[in-house]
Structures are given as C-alpha cells and as structure tokens.
Amino acid sequence: MIISVASGKGGTGKTTIAVNLALSLSNIQLLDCDVEEPNAHIFLKPKIKEKIPAFIPIPEVDETKCNACGKCREVCAYHAIAVIPPADGEKGKVLIFPHLCHGCGACSLLCPQKAIKEVNKEIGLVESGDSGDIKFVHGRLNVGEIMAPPLIRQVQERIDPSRTVIIDAPPGTSCPVIAAVKKSDYCILVTEPTPFGLNDLILAVEVLKKLNIPFGVVVNRSDIGDDKVDNYCRDNGIPILMRIPFDREIALLYSRGIPMVQGKPEYKEKFRAMFNIIRKGRS
Amino acid sequence: MIIDADSKIIAEKGDTMKICITSQGKTLDDQVDPRFGRCQYFIFVETDTLAFEAVENPSAQFSGGAGIQSGQLMAGQGVKAVLTGNVGPNAFQTLTAGGIKIYTGISGKVRDAVDKFKGGALKPTENPNVGSKFGMPGKDK
Structure with missing residues (x-):
C-alpha cells in the first residue's frame, strides 16, 4: 500500500x-x-x-544537419526552443533553453533532418x-x-x-x-x-x-x-x-x-x- | 537616416526598418506595455511611413517560455529593434541571437516611443534588465 x-x-x-x-x-x-x-x-x-x-534527456543540435526548418520549436510543448530564421546571409540557428525542457523527446523524434540527438543532463x-x-x-x-x-x-x-x-x-x-x-x-x-x-x-x-x-x-x-x-x-x-x-x-x-x-x-x-x-x- | 544615441547609423536615408513596440492596445496612441514576453500587443511599425500592424501576443498566457517565443516572433517578422519596458534573460538571448537591438525602459505612448527612436534619443541595452517570470500575472512590478 x-x-x-x-x-x-x-x-x-x-x-x-x-x-x-x-x-x-x-x-x-x-x-x-x-x-x-x-x-x-x-x-x-x-x-x-x-x-x-x-x-533528463535534453536535445543537442547538429548544426551541420540542421536547416532551421522550425519543426522542433513547433512541437515543443514547453516553449523551450527558438529557431532564428536565416537572414542577411547568416545561417539560421536553433536555441535550446535546457531549464524549460521536460525531456519529452518530441524534438529529436520529429526532426525531419535527424539533426537532434538527446544528451543526458544531470x-x-x-x-x-x-x-x-x-x-x-x-x-x-x-x-x-x-x-x-x-x-x-x-x-x-x-x-x-x-x-x-x-x-x-x-x-x-x-x-x-x-x-x-x-x-x-x-x-x-x-x-x-x-x-x-x-x-x-x-x-x-x-x-x-x-x-x-x-x-x-x-x-x-x-x-x-x-x-x-x-x-x-x-x-x-x-x-x-x-x-x-x-x-x-x-x-x-x-x-x-x-x-x-x-x-x-x-x-x-x-x-x-x-x-x-x-x-x-x-x- | 536614423542615428542612435551612440551616433551609430542604424538606418540609411530613404531606408526603412521594421521595429516592434510592446503595447497595451492596438494603436499608436496606446501605452507601451512594460512587459516584453507577456505584453498584450506587439505593434510592428515601418519607421519611414509609420505604417503599422498590431498583433495580439500569442504567448502572453504561457506558464513558461513566453520571452523565448515572443523573441522568436520578432526574428520571424524580420524586426530590427524592439522597444519595451523590460526584457528578461531568455528573451534577451533569443533577440540577441536574432541580431535584434533591444531598447528597455520605454514608457508612454507608442507613437512617442517611435519618435524618440527615430530621433536617436535611445540607447540599446546590453543586458536583460529583469529576471525570469517578471511579467507573470500577480507579480508586483
């Protein structure tokens, strides 16, 4: 009991x-x-x-594979990801805010480029x-x-x-x-x-x-x-x-x-x- | 031409730039909202014509990540400068990554804030000026 x-x-x-x-x-x-x-x-x-x-598992982005499509941001229920679109000749970038991450894994599972892997954070x-x-x-x-x-x-x-x-x-x-x-x-x-x-x-x-x-x-x-x-x-x-x-x-x-x-x-x-x-x- | 308080040229003559002001209402005559991530409206303004668009903040009620997603919205809209009262650490990081200049401590009418910006009276901030969750409802300002 x-x-x-x-x-x-x-x-x-x-x-x-x-x-x-x-x-x-x-x-x-x-x-x-x-x-x-x-x-x-x-x-x-x-x-x-x-x-x-x-x-907890948190996402890590492989910048060589990422095309800043924004899917990870879209699926993050905890608003822990920002994707800055490419502008003025600069490549787009992904910002991860680990403190907001619940470790649900949606971003890595649904990334079309397979650019996200999960790493352990103590x-x-x-x-x-x-x-x-x-x-x-x-x-x-x-x-x-x-x-x-x-x-x-x-x-x-x-x-x-x-x-x-x-x-x-x-x-x-x-x-x-x-x-x-x-x-x-x-x-x-x-x-x-x-x-x-x-x-x-x-x-x-x-x-x-x-x-x-x-x-x-x-x-x-x-x-x-x-x-x-x-x-x-x-x-x-x-x-x-x-x-x-x-x-x-x-x-x-x-x-x-x-x-x-x-x-x-x-x-x-x-x-x-x-x-x-x-x-x-x-x- | 727009020159900021450090005499740096931030827009050439004839150029226009898109800036965003956090607002408590939908018009240029409304008051600047002191919160960034959880403001009521974003007003996007073209500096030359003062053509503007007011957008209700979709992140205002988030329990977390409002600053990040509001920063994301600015980057997606191609905004070059944000005028607001306060900005927290996550929003600051997102805006900075997007190459967006941040002007804090702004109050009064949205229209006057735009004028001050165009007149070069404002200085961009180098740091977030409030902590996380500053704009949460029920928190004393």
Whole structure:
C-alpha cells in the first residue's frame, strides 16, 4: 500500500506526519519526494548507502544537419526552443533553453533532418539507505534546476512493493505534487485550522478528486484558528483522521530534529489508529 | 537616416526598418506595455511611413517560455529593434541571437516611443534588465 502525505499549504506538518507515521509502523519504506527541499532525513538520520545521479534527456543540435526548418520549436510543448530564421546571409540557428525542457523527446523524434540527438543532463541525486528498520529514499534537485517531476519519478522507481510505502510530497498543487501523489492508494492531507490552511486544503482536495485518490485530513495545531476546516470537512464528507494540538513540547522536539513519537511515545498509538482507519477504508 | 544615441547609423536615408513596440492596445496612441514576453500587443511599425500592424501576443498566457517565443516572433517578422519596458534573460538571448537591438525602459505612448527612436534619443541595452517570470500575472512590478 502506498500512502502519500500532501498539503496545499506549506509548513503544515507533512514531514512530521510522514516521519512519525513511518516510525509507528513496521515494514516501512519512506520516500521523501519533496526534492526541492527534502527534510525527512533530518528526523530519520538514515545511513545513505547509495547515491545515483539523476538525468533528463535534453536535445543537442547538429548544426551541420540542421536547416532551421522550425519543426522542433513547433512541437515543443514547453516553449523551450527558438529557431532564428536565416537572414542577411547568416545561417539560421536553433536555441535550446535546457531549464524549460521536460525531456519529452518530441524534438529529436520529429526532426525531419535527424539533426537532434538527446544528451543526458544531470538534474540531481537519488539517495537511498536505512534508518533502523525503515528503508529510506529521497531525491535532491540540484540548485538552479527547476524540473522536479522527472527526479520525483526516479525516486519512485525505487518503490518496494513488499513494504508499506509512505511518500512525503512537496507542498502546493502543481506538477511536482501530482508526480508525487499519483501512484498512491491513499493521500493524507495535512492542514491547519486557519483561513490559509482551509483555502489551500480546498485546492488540494480538488486535485485529489481529479486524480481519483481517496483521502482524509490531519488537522495540525488543531487548537488554534477557527472551526472552518472542521465545517468544510463535515459538509463535504471528508474524514478527519487525526488532530495534533499546538503543543510546546512537540515544537521543542521538532526544533531539535527529534521525531515526536520518540519524545512523546503515546502518539505512536494515534498514528497506528490513523493507519488502521486508512487501511479499513480501503478494504 | 536614423542615428542612435551612440551616433551609430542604424538606418540609411530613404531606408526603412521594421521595429516592434510592446503595447497595451492596438494603436499608436496606446501605452507601451512594460512587459516584453507577456505584453498584450506587439505593434510592428515601418519607421519611414509609420505604417503599422498590431498583433495580439500569442504567448502572453504561457506558464513558461513566453520571452523565448515572443523573441522568436520578432526574428520571424524580420524586426530590427524592439522597444519595451523590460526584457528578461531568455528573451534577451533569443533577440540577441536574432541580431535584434533591444531598447528597455520605454514608457508612454507608442507613437512617442517611435519618435524618440527615430530621433536617436535611445540607447540599446546590453543586458536583460529583469529576471525570469517578471511579467507573470500577480507579480508586483
């Protein structure tokens, strides 16, 4: 079973939920798919055993074969190519903007002159190892790179189907989030009872409905803010899986990089209970 | 003859050149659009006759690559100079590759911008003057 942990709003506690759920269960693999800013390792302190560079294919143009016909530009869905037509006796030229390239391969496949080949560009690293009994994998996107989804997919190639897999997703509702949650059987949406939390929760709910992934909500810092998140969940039949209060001790543990179930073991039962709700809800 | 602010001759007497001004509307009396890649209209002007054509920017709503594709449009139209408010790094690279001169910091009416250009009061830019995604909706100017 694959459970992803996501949230519309950032900073609501995705990593806290993912890490502590992992530590409360057995036979777990945790994938940190927030490749722009992975932080589950700060709490799990895994021993990294393997580091594999991640690549995306980007086009390279053979200028001797290229006649600047413009087909590559036309087929590029990401507007990553410009073709300057020949003018004033100068030969036409192709400009490639690698940061916009998604590595789809359309330009090289459809070039009538067969002038484009794909070359690998390194965008980050996939690191894996162990944290106690937990199998750990995360991706690290290189500074300056913006193409998170291909790296997220490469992290997910390491999914171990013999284990319960927990995916820590990036915040928001854009492409990296879709890439991270797409394969999951269930998604835990972490929110906080504030107007911002609610606004972004609603956006995340819309995404999951489109993707047809069952989901429930964890309300973090549940004793602050107002009751609008509760009302929204009730009115829309969304289960609230767990509530975590705004607790100084939890904040203190967090600030020291200690998972809350290690400092407050009574929470293990709550995380297990949440897992059982999720598991039963599926069967 | 058109001379730029560095006293370089950029068009001989009797010659005309096609330039493009980013605009918020379809006429020479509309305001210059401060964005290049995501401007509302491109106004292509022949410098001698002031004959012009306004084209709605097909890239204005792109999530990425608007500057590149707008630069591409300029190169495809045979434009020699672009007058606009701001230009980002990708648009700058594309325009430069197309041998197109870029004049930033332009505001006011399109017609006045053309006059200033013809009068040699403008100096082409050597660098992009804003970062990527500057013209995205919702971004503060």
